[in-house]
Amino acid sequence: MQSSEKNKKEVRIGLLGASGYTGAEIVRLLANHPYFGITLMTADRKAGQSMGSVFPHLITQDLPTMVSVKDADFSSVDAVFCCLPHGTTQDIIKGLPRHLKIVDLSADFRLRDIAEYEEWYGQPHSASDLQLVFPIIQKEAVYGLTEISREDVKNARLIANPGCYPTSIQLPLVPLIKAKLIEHRNIIIDSKSGVSGAGRGAKEANLYSEIAEGIYSYGVTKHRHVPEIEQGLSDAAQSKINVSFTPHLMPMIRGMQSTIYVEMSQGVTMEDLYQQLRKSYEDEEFVKLLDKGVVPRTHNVRGSNYCFMNVFPDRIPGRAIIISVIDNLVKGASGQALQNLNIMLGYPENTGLLYQPLFP
Template identity: 55%
Template structure:
């Protein structure tokens, strides 16, 4: 391996790809060696994202033009449905490369579930079998040796960070989970869509993909693994007129004899050594502005007015901990680096 980890970014012209570049550019052990964006091939990165123009970056290329054999790690920021065949091609050209996928193409362990929710058969089922789910705090032992790391979606990241320790300890009923989720418009990608136009999304709040959002089976998959049984969650996302940020409010039924205080204490203990997880003091309310631009997670726990129930709330930046930051965190784990390298910047406030 080179003195620095030579990385490539597939889909560098999208929001997640650009945020990966922003973070990786200041990582002391990373060299950005290749950037792809087929629709912008030949352009300077600064022409697509002016805030990155001060960086000395390679020109954008079509992915077919990259020499993958020269890279140590490849980050995939492509839309779902496009990553599977390209990942197979990259690994064919360089079997030793580490693939860190930020798309949805390898998150679902069951290829038939993928086909059901994404409308086509999985194009690389053999690779799916070796993919490791990249929720760093909960799977780092597997991530360490993985060749293909499937980073979670932004909504699952927030939900699972809040609930997995509680489900594993049987402190809440995994069969009775209601998740109210809200995210900024960058979660919809950079492509032109009518519902994300300023005049359409500004000054309003709207649910979308009601009862059929593709992150629901991903949440159910991981909650089910923790619970040891299949589960179905009630999950509704909403579009908030802000660029970044995500907040999930999880309504849970407490186990017998369990209090909201017990939930909070469990989270405090489980995440005590985690650099990016901040379980707030009793009464502390997670807010998206407290994590904006950072890789941090805020979690708060509150008793419900309904006896036997509680609320667990989590806030993240959807582009950082919900995507590019977590991907870089996974790279650090995979290459044996300090987990916080390149990721310790505090939230941008106000």
């Protein structure tokens, strides 16, 4: 076992909701982080248990015993990753001390428009004080799509960490929309995700025997990530964009691909699209535009914080096909969360994120 000195590091990290997949992924990434040490872990239903009993692959880590969030002493931590379900998250976060830096992986602070949140997540804010507090926090929250909003992340206290689908979609589309290279109409997004995105909850639908050796679409046009995607693209366009978005569940644990079908603006060429993406991301460590013609594969990024992308001419003149891939648990969740906290606290952005893709 690693020494118990291990977690005596510069920054004391609290991990809320540690017993889910995104929590375990935070632990994996922080294992080799030289500055961040986990000193508080909460998991209500697993309170009193060790992380190693819940995730045996983590027995080699020297970690604090999990406690219930209501018993957590937040005075002893400097920053928290919040991996709680939406809804619950609001209540917890509004009660946290103001000195904390917070990266929230739930959906609760991603949408600027509360009415839209209530429509898609199906729950009004029932407590009156929450109704008062929530918008204030919301204003405070910065949407942490790192490469797009890095400057805002630097000074944020609370990060709304993007969803996995929105990350894979906005990274290629935002620069192209901002540069007015693609039309706002008829953006067709066909996304495919590994099943780990559904979390560790025991659901019949996610049993091995139900998922292996087959695929299907789900939430056709009604997936909760729609408003988040449209908010980001509309911001880039400075006008309202509606997209067609169909997610599909794949028989794989990790990995996400978005295949995006767009119309190029009048007079725009494939080369324009390619060069814009090149320019946007050539200095980025985690976002890679592949050589022309090379197809990104989810296999290429498994276990890593990379987003690989490319753009292809369509057979229909004037159209293009954009493909981007990420690991839904890393760049699509815990990896981007750590990338954001590194920035908020002034550490090199890639600290703890040097895990290379696992292939084969």
